[in-house]
Amino acid sequence: MGKDTQFVKEIADIETDFPQWYTDVVLKTKLVDYGPVKGTMVIRPYGYAIWENIQREMDARFKAAGVENAYFPLLIPMSFMTKEAEHVEGFAPEVAVVTHAGGGKLEEPLVVRPTSETIIGHMMGKWVESWRDLPLRLNQWCNVMRWEKTTRPFLRTSEFLWQEGHSVYATGEEAEQETLRMLNLYREFAENVLCMPVLTGRKTEKEKFAGAVATYGMEAMMHDGKSLQSGTTHYMGQNFAKAFNIQYTGKDGALEYGYTMSYGVSTRLIGAIIMTHGDSRGLILPPPVAPVQVIIVPIAMKKEGVLEAANALKEELQAADIRAKVDDTDNSPGWKYNEWEMKGVPLRIELGPRDIENKKFVAVRRDETEKKEYERADAVQTVQTLLEQISKNLFAIAKQRMEERILNANTLPELLYGVNNGYFIRAGWCGDRACEDKVKEVAQATARVIDEHNDAQTCVCCGKKSLHTVFFARAY
Amino acid sequence: MGKDTQFVKEIADIETDFPQWYTDVVLKTKLVDYGPVKGTMVIRPYGYAIWENIQREMDARFKAAGVENAYFPLLIPMSFMTKEAEHVEGFAPEVAVVTHAGGGKLEEPLVVRPTSETIIGHMMGKWVESWRDLPLRLNQWCNVMRWEKTTRPFLRTSEFLWQEGHSVYATGEEAEQETLRMLNLYREFAENVLCMPVLTGRKTEKEKFAGAVATYGMEAMMHDGKSLQSGTTHYMGQNFAKAFNIQYTGKDGALEYGYTMSYGVSTRLIGAIIMTHGDSRGLILPPPVAPVQVIIVPIAMKKEGVLEAANALKEELQAADIRAKVDDTDNSPGWKYNEWEMKGVPLRIELGPRDIENKKFVAVRRDETEKKEYERADAVQTVQTLLEQISKNLFAIAKQRMEERILNANTLPELLYGVNNGYFIRAGWCGDRACEDKVKEVAQATARVIDEHNDAQTCVCCGKKSLHTVFFARAY
Numbered sequence: 001m002g003k004d005t006q007f008v009k010e011i012a013d014i015e016t017d018f019p020q021w022y023t024d025v026v027l028k029t030k031l032v033d034y035g036p037v038k039g040t041m042v043i044r045p046y047g048y049a050i051w052e053n054i055q056r057e058m059d060a061r062f063k064a065a066g067v068e069n070a071y072f073p074l075l076i077p078m079s080f081m082t083k084e085a086e087h088v089e090g091f092a093p094e095v096a097v098v099t100h101a102g103g104g105k106l107e108e109p110l111v112v113r114p115t116s117e118t119i120i121g122h123m124m125g126k127w128v129e130s131w132r133d134l135p136l137r138l139n140q141w142c143n144v145m146r147w148e149k150t151t152r153p154f155l156r157t158s159e160f161l162w163q164e165g166h167s168v169y170a171t172g173e174e175a176e177q178e179t180l181r182m183l184n185l186y187r188e189f190a191e192n193v194l195c196m197p198v199l200t201g202r203k204t205e206k207e208k209f210a211g212a213v214a215t216y217g218m219e220a221m222m223h224d225g226k227s228l229q230s231g232t233t234h235y236m237g238q239n240f241a242k243a244f245n246i247q248y249t250g251k252d253g254a255l256e257y258g259y260t261m262s263y264g265v266s267t268r269l270i271g272a273i274i275m276t277h278g279d280s281r282g283l284i285l286p287p288p289v290a291p292v293q294v295i296i297v298p299i300a301m302k303k304e305g306v307l308e309a310a311n312a313l314k315e316e317l318q319a320a321d322i323r324a325k326v327d328d329t330d331n332s333p334g335w336k337y338n339e340w341e342m343k344g345v346p347l348r349i350e351l352g353p354r355d356i357e358n359k360k361f362v363a364v365r366r367d368e369t370e371k372k373e374y375e376r377a378d379a380v381q382t383v384q385t386l387l388e389q390i391s392k393n394l395f396a397i398a399k400q401r402m403e404e405r406i407l408n409a410n411t412l413p414e415l416l417y418g419v420n421n422g423y424f425i426r427a428g429w430c431g432d433r434a435c436e437d438k439v440k441e442v443a444q445a446t447a448r449v450i451d452e453h454n455d456a457q458t459c460v461c462c463g464k465k466s467l468h469t470v471f472f473a474r475a476y
Numbered sequence: 477m478g479k480d481t482q483f484v485k486e487i488a489d490i491e492t493d494f495p496q497w498y499t500d501v502v503l504k505t506k507l508v509d510y511g512p513v514k515g516t517m518v519i520r521p522y523g524y525a526i527w528e529n530i531q532r533e534m535d536a537r538f539k540a541a542g543v544e545n546a547y548f549p550l551l552i553p554m555s556f557m558t559k560e561a562e563h564v565e566g567f568a569p570e571v572a573v574v575t576h577a578g579g580g581k582l583e584e585p586l587v588v589r590p591t592s593e594t595i596i597g598h599m600m601g602k603w604v605e606s607w608r609d610l611p612l613r614l615n616q617w618c619n620v621m622r623w624e625k626t627t628r629p630f631l632r633t634s635e636f637l638w639q640e641g642h643s644v645y646a647t648g649e650e651a652e653q654e655t656l657r658m659l660n661l662y663r664e665f666a667e668n669v670l671c672m673p674v675l676t677g678r679k680t681e682k683e684k685f686a687g688a689v690a691t692y693g694m695e696a697m698m699h700d701g702k703s704l705q706s707g708t709t710h711y712m713g714q715n716f717a718k719a720f721n722i723q724y725t726g727k728d729g730a731l732e733y734g735y736t737m738s739y740g741v742s743t744r745l746i747g748a749i750i751m752t753h754g755d756s757r758g759l760i761l762p763p764p765v766a767p768v769q770v771i772i773v774p775i776a777m778k779k780e781g782v783l784e785a786a787n788a789l790k791e792e793l794q795a796a797d798i799r800a801k802v803d804d805t806d807n808s809p810g811w812k813y814n815e816w817e818m819k820g821v822p823l824r825i826e827l828g829p830r831d832i833e834n835k836k837f838v839a840v841r842r843d844e845t846e847k848k849e850y851e852r853a854d855a856v857q858t859v860q861t862l863l864e865q866i867s868k869n870l871f872a873i874a875k876q877r878m879e880e881r882i883l884n885a886n887t888l889p890e891l892l893y894g895v896n897n898g899y900f901i902r903a904g905w906c907g908d909r910a911c912e913d914k915v916k917e918v919a920q921a922t923a924r925v926i927d928e929h930n931d932a933q934t935c936v937c938c939g940k941k942s943l944h945t946v947f948f949a950r951a952y
Contacts, residue, residue, distance in 0.1 A: 033599065035549040036556070037586060042599055045544035045614065052545065068521035069528065073511040074550075074588075074619055074635055075572070080512070093579050096551070098588065101572035101634075102623030110513060112550075112574065112588075123509065123518055138521065143550055143619065147578030158577075159550055 011342070014280045018224045022152070025274060025282050029343045032153040039151040039158035043267065046343065047154075049291030050270050051161065055141060057193045057288065058163065058265070061185055067137045067165060072119050074143075075110035080118040083243040087117065090210020094146045096158070112145040117211065117236070117262055120166045121244030128258060130249045131170055135178075139165040144266075154271035155228070155476050162266035168246055168258040172237060175259035176214075179235040182263040183216045186231040194269065195286040195394040196220050196276050197402050198230060199424075199471055201449030206436050209262075213237035219448040219471065221402040222275035225422025227448050227473035230272045233263035271476075276398050283344025284366050286394055287387040294324040294383055295340040297333055299352030309356045313349070313379060320380045322387070341366060346390045347383065367393050406471075408456075415460055415472060416443045424448070424473045428456025428466025435461035445472045487818070490756045494700045498628070501750060501758050505819045508629040515627040515634035519743065522819065523630075525767030526746050527637065531617060533669045533764065534639065534741065537661055543613045543641060548595050550619075551586035556594040559719040563593065566686020570622045572634070588621040593687065593712070593738055596642045597720035604734060606725045607646055611654075615641040620742075630747035631704070631952050638742035644722055644734040648713060651735035652690075655711040658739040659692045662707040670745065671762040671870040672696050672752045673878050674706060675900075675947055677925030682912055685738075689713035695924045695947065697878040698751035701898025703924050703949035706748045709739035747952075752874050759820025760842050762870055763863040770800040770859055771816040773809050775828025785832045789825070789855060796856045798863070817842060822866045823859065843869050882947075884932075891936050891948060892919045900924070900949045904932025904942025911937035921948045 010028060012020035026032050031047035034040070043051065059069070075098055082088045096112040099105060113119065124136060145159045154160075165182065169175040183200050190198045198218045208215035212234040219227045240246070241257040250256050277284040287293050294317055298310040310326045317324035327336045333350070340348055350362040350371070359376045363383075367390055374382045407418040409427045418425045425445065429435060438461050439445055448471045456466040486504060488496035502508050507523035510516070519527065535545070551574055558564045572588040575581060589595065596614065604612060621635045630636075641658065645651040659676050666672045674694045684691035688710040695703045716722070717733040726732050753760040763769050770793055774786040786802045793800035803812045809826070816824055826838040826847070835852045839859075843866055850858045883894040885903045894901045901921065905911060914937050915921055924947045932945040 033602070036553055036595065036598055037549060037551055040549040040551070042549065043547040045546050048546050049544075051547075068525075070521050070524050071519040071527075071637065073513060073516040073518065074621070075513055075516065077512055096574045096577035096586075098572045099575045100585075102625070103569050109576075110572075119512065122512055126509070145550070149578070161547060 011280075011282060014223065014278065021278070022275065025278060025342070026153050029283055031270070031274075034153070037158070039148060041153045041157045041159075043161070046291055047270060050273070050285070050289050051267055053289040053291070054193070054269055055163075058189060059141075061189060062139050062163075062165065065181075065185065067139045067167075069140060070138045071140050071142065072116050072123065074113055076113055076116070076119045078109045078111055080122060081111055083118065084211045084239055086239075087211035091115070091146075094148060096145050096147055113142075114144055114146045115262075115264070116140070116142075116144075116164055117166065117240055117260075118244070121240040121246060121260065124166070124168050124258075124260075125245040125247070128168060128246055128248050131251055134248060134258065135167055135169045135174065137165070137167040137178075139163055152271075154267055154274070160267045162264050164262060164264045166260065166262045168241065168260045170248065170250070170256070170258060172259045175237075175261045176235050179214070179216060179233045179261045179263070182233045182261075183218065183231075186218050186233070186263070186265060190218060190220065190230060191395060193286070193288045194273055194276070195288070195391050195398065196230075196272060197395065197399040199449055201451060201471070203232075203449060204436060204447045204470070206433060207447055209234045211236065211239055213239065217449050219473070219475075220272050220276060221398075221405065221424060221473075222272075222476070223278060224275075225405055225419075225424070225473075227424065227475040228268070228272050228275065229448070229475060230269060231263070231265040234261060236260040236262065277394055278344070281338075282342030284394065285344035285346060287346045287391050290344065290346050291323065292325045292340075292343070292345045293322055293387055294347045294349055295336075295345045296324060296326045296349045296351060297336045297340075298326065298328065299333055299350055299355075301328065303353050305356060306351070306353060310351050313351060313361070313376075316379060317383055320384070322380070322383055347386055365390055367397070409460055410458065412439070412442055412461060415439065415445065419443045419445045419472070419474050424471055425460075426451065426456075426469060426471055427460035428458050429468050429470045430459035430462055430464045431467035432459075432462070435459055439472055443472070443474075445474050447471070448473050448475060487756075487758060490699065490754065497754070498751065501754060501818070502629050505759055507746070507750075510629070513634070515624060517629045517633045517635075519637070522767055523746060526749070526761070526765050527743055529765040529767070530669070530745055531639075534665060535617070537665060538615050538639075538641070541657075541661065543615045543643075545616060546614045547616050547618065548592050548599065550589055552589050552592070552595045554585045554587055556598060557587055559594065560687045560715055562715075563687035567591070567622075570624060572621050572623055589618075590620055590622045591738075591740070592616070592618075592620075592640055593642065593716055593736075594720070597716040597722060597736065600642075600644050600734075600736075601720040601722045604644060604722055604724050607727055610724055610734065611643055611645045611650065613641070613643040613654075615639055628747075630743055630750070636743045638740050640738060640740045642736065642738045644717065644736045646724065646726070646732070646734060648735045651713075651737045652711050655690070655692060655709045655737045655739070658709045658737075659694065659707075662694050662709070662739070662741060666694060666696065666706060667871060669762070669764045670749055670752070671764070671867050671874065672706075672748060673871065673875040675925055677927060677947070679708075679925060680912060680923045680946070682909060683923055685710045687712060687715055689715065693925050695949070695951075696748050696752060697874075697881065697900060697949075698748075698952070699754060700751075701881055701895075701900070701949075703900065703951040704744070704748050704751065705924070705951060706745060707739070707741040710737060712736040712738065753870055754820070757814075758818030760870065761820035761822060763822045763867050766820065766822050767799065768801045768816075768819070768821045769798055769863060770823045770825055771812075771821045772800060772802045772825045772827060773812045773816075774802065774804065775809055775826055775831075777804065779829050781832060782827070782829060786827050789827060789837065789852075792855060793859055796860070798856070798859055823862055825859075841866055843873070885936055886934065888915070888918055888937060891915065891921065895919045895921045895948070895950050900947055901936075902927065902932075902945060902947055903936035904934050905944050905946045906935035906938055906940045907943035908935075908938070911935055915948055919948070919950075921950050923947070924949050924951060
C-alpha cells in the first residue's frame with residue numbers, strides 16, 4: 001500500500017466493524033475525547049465547530065418562528081420531579097443528584113436537569129396570568145444529564161448539549177399544531193442542513209416521552225441500517241399545566257389551564273451526521289455544517305508564490321462566507337489529502353506552480369475521487385456551486401439508501417429477516433402493547449414512528465386487523 | 477403627576493435606595509426572575525438577548541484572535557480539585573457536589589464545576605505531546621456553580637453563565653503576554669461594546685485567583701461609586717501544568733512542563749451595564765447589546781396607514797441590521813414611552829399621520845429628553861448616526877463620572893471619607909497584607925487593581941514607603 005492509504009489502515013472497516021469504525025473516526029478526527037468520569041465526553045474544537053454551525057442554523061429558524069431564548073437553572077428541586085407522575089417514573093432512575101453544597105448538606109436534594117419541563121412549568125405558572133400572555137414560546141440551549149449505563153460519544157453520554165423548546169398555549173389545538181410545526185422544522189433542518197433524509201411521525205404509547213400525551217419523532221437510517229432518533233416533539237396536553245398550575249384568565253374572565261408542548265435536538269445530531277454520510281475513508285461532513293468547507297493544499301509549497309497564491313484564494317473564498325483553510329504544515333500533500341479526507345472536508349483544492357501559471361485550480365469532491373480543473377477567475381462561483389452539488393448529492397445518496405432499505409413485512413419472520421439485513425421494516429400493527437413487546441423480543445426492533453398512511457392490512461405479529469402502519473427498526 | 481410618570485413611581489429612587497432600584501429594574505423590565513432554589517436566577521428573554529449580543533461580540537473577538545471553542549464536562553472528580561493546593565482551598569467551600577446518580581451512590585463525589593482549570597488541565601495533559609501542539613488555546617461558553625451565601629441577580633448567583641478561556645504555552649513569557657492581551661481584549665470590549673470605562677491592572681496577592689501566580693482584573697465604577705469586577709485573566713505559571721502533568725517535548729528533545737493561563741467574563745456583565753448606565757427612569761442599554769435598539773411607537777395607530785408606515789420603517793431599519801421593533805399593543809403612547817424608557821431602549825421613534833404626511837419622523841434618544849424631527853428618507857443613516865452618538869455619549873458620561881470620582885488619598889481618614897462618598901481611592905500601599913487588611917477593616921474597601929504607574933510616596937495605611945499605587949474601593 002502506498003502512502004495515500006496510510007490513514008485508512010488506522011480506521012476499522014466500515015462494513016465489517018461499524019461500531020469500531022465509529023469509535024476510530026470520532027477519536028482520530030479529534031471530534032471528541034472521553035472525559036475523566038465514565039460516560040462523559042469532551043467535545044473538541046473540530047466537533048464543537050459542527051455544533052456551533054448546527055446551533056446557528058437552528059437558532060435562526062427558531063427566531064424566525066418567533067421563539068425566544070431564555071435560560072433556566074440547572075438544578076431542579078427533587079419535589080418538582082414528582083409532581084407529574086409519569087415524568088418522575090421515566091426520569092428518576094437516571095438523574096444525578098446534588099446532596100451537598102456550600103459545605104453542608106442540602107435540606108432538599110437537587111436534581112441536575114435531565115430535561116426542564118418541570119422547572120420551566122413552574123416559572124410559566126408564575127408568569128402566565130391572562131390570555132394576553134399566551135402563547136409563551138421559549139427555548140434554551142444548555143447541558144442536560146442522564147446517567148446512562150451504556151454510553152457512546154454523541155449518541156448517548158451522561159451529559160450532552162441540546163436545545164429544549166417549551167411553549168404554553170391557550171388551547172390544545174394550538175399546542176398540538178405547534179408540536180407538528182416544530183417536527184416539520186426539524187425535518188426541513190435535517191434535510192437542508194444535515195443533508196439527511198428522515199422519517200417523521202407519531203410515536204407509540206410505549207415509546208413516548210414520560211409525561212406527554214403524544215410524542216412525535218424524527219428517525220434517520222444510519223450506515224448499518226439501524227435507526228437513530230434525531231429529534232422529538234411532545235404534546236403534553238394539560239399534564240404539566242395542572243402539575244405546575246399554569247393557569248390563565250380567558251377573554252371571558254374564566255380561569256383555565258394552559259396546554260404545553262416541548263421539543264428538542266441534541267449533540268446526538270453530530271453522531272447522526274457521522275453515521276449517515278461517513279465512508280471507508282472516514283467522515284463526510286455536509287457543507288452547511290462542515291467547520292472547514294474547503295481545504296486548500298499547496299503543491300510544491302516551498303516554491304516562490306505558491307503559499308501566497310493559496311492564501312489569496314483562501315481569503316477570496318472567506319470573503320464570500322466560505323469556510324476555507326490552507327494546510328501549510330510540513331506534511332506531504334498525500335498525507336494532507338488523507339487527513340482532510342478522514343476529517344470529512346467536503347472539497348479539497350490543490351494549487352501548485354503549474355496551476356498558478358495556467359490560472360487554474362484543481363478540486364476534488366469528498367463524495368467523488370476524480371480531480372477536475374477549474375478556472376481560477378471563477379473560484380468563488382465554482383466552489384459555491386460544487387458545495388451545493390455535494391449537499392444535494394449527499395442527501396440523494398442517503399435518501400436512495402433509505403428508500404431501498406425499507407421492507408414491507410407481513411410476518412414476524414419477514415420482519416426478523418429485514419432487521420437482520422439492515423432494513424427498516426414497514427408493517428401493520430394492531431395497536432396492542434403485547435405485539436410491540438413481542439417484536440422487540442423476537443427481533444430487538446422497536447416501533448420508531450407511526451406512518452401517516454395506514455395501508456397495512458394485518459398486524460405483523462398477531463395477524464389481527466392493523467390499526468397503524470409502523471416503521472420498526474433496531475435503534476441506537 | 478401625569479400619566480407619563482406612572483412607571484417611575486414603581487421604581488425605587490436611584491439616588492437614595494440604589495439596591496432596591498436595581499432589584500426593581502431587573503425584575504420589572506423582565507430581564508430576570510428568581511429561580512425556585514435560593515440563590516438561582518432565571519434569565520428571561522429580554523435579559524438573555526443581551527447575553528446573546530455579548531456572546532456574539534466576544535466570540536467574534538476570540539475567533540479573530542485564533543482561540544477555538546470546545547466543551548468540557550460539567551462534573552469534575554473531587555480528587556481533581558485537590559491536585560492544586562491553593563485552588564481547592566479557594567473553591568472547596570462553595571462547590572455543589574453530586575453524590576448520587578443513576579439510582580446509586582457514586583464511588584467518588586463529583587463537583588459541579590465552579591471553574592474548569594482542573595478538568596481542562598487534565599485533558600490538556602493528555603493532548604499535549606510536543607512543542608508542535610503549542611500553544612493550545614481553548615475557550616468554552618458554559619454554566620458554572622458557586623454556592624454563595626448572599627446572592628443578587630447577575631451580580632452573584634449560585635449558577636451563572638460565562639466563558640472561560642484556557643491556554644497552554646511553551647514558555648512563561650508567552651503565557652503572561654496572553655494574560656495581558658486578553659485583559660486588553662476585555663477592556664476594548666467593555667469600552668466599545670458595553671460603553672463602559674474600566675480600570676485594568678494586576679490584583680494583589682490577597683485578591684488573586686486560587687491557584688494563580690498573577691491575576692489581572694477589569695473593574696468598573698457603578699452608579700453608587702462601588703466597583704464591580706467585570707472580568708479577570710490569570711497567569712498560572714506551571715502550577716496547573718505540574719498538577720495535571722501538561723508536559724511537552726521541546727525542539728531539543730527535552731521534556732518540559734507547559735505554562736497555563738485562563739480568563740473569564742460572565743453574565744455579571746449584564747449587571748455591570750445596568751449599574752453603569754441606568755438612571756431614575758430605569759435601564760439605559762448600550763446600543764451594541766440592546767435587544768431592541770429602536771422602538772417605533774405609532775401615534776393615532778388606528779388611523780389608516782399608520783401601522784403600515786411603522787412596519788415599513790421597521791423593515792427598512794431591520795434590513796440595515798438595526799434591531800427595530802414596533803409597539804402595536806393597545807396601550808397608550810404615553811404608556812409605551814414609559815415602558816420602553818424603563819426597558820432602556822436607546823432610541824424611540826414616534827410616527828403619526830402628520831409625520832407620515834410630511835415625510836418626517838420624530839426621534840427621542842434615551843440619553844436625552846428632547847424630541848427631534850428628521851427626514852423619513854434618511855431614516856437608516858439617521859438612526860445609525862444617532863445610535864453611534866448614543867454609544868459615544870454613554871461612554872463619555874460614565875468616563876467623566878469615573879474620572880471625577882477618583883480621589884487620591886494619603887491617609888486612612890481620607891480614604892474612608894472617599895469611599896463613604898462614592899469615590900474610588902487611589903493611594904500608595906507598602907505591599908504588606910496587614911495594611912490591606914486594615915483598609916478593609918476600617919473602610920470596607922479592597923484593593924481593586926494595582927495602577928501601572930506608582931507615583932504615590934507613602935502607604936495610605938502605615939505611612940511607610942509605597943510599593944504600589946493601588947485603586948481601593950468598596951466592591952460588589
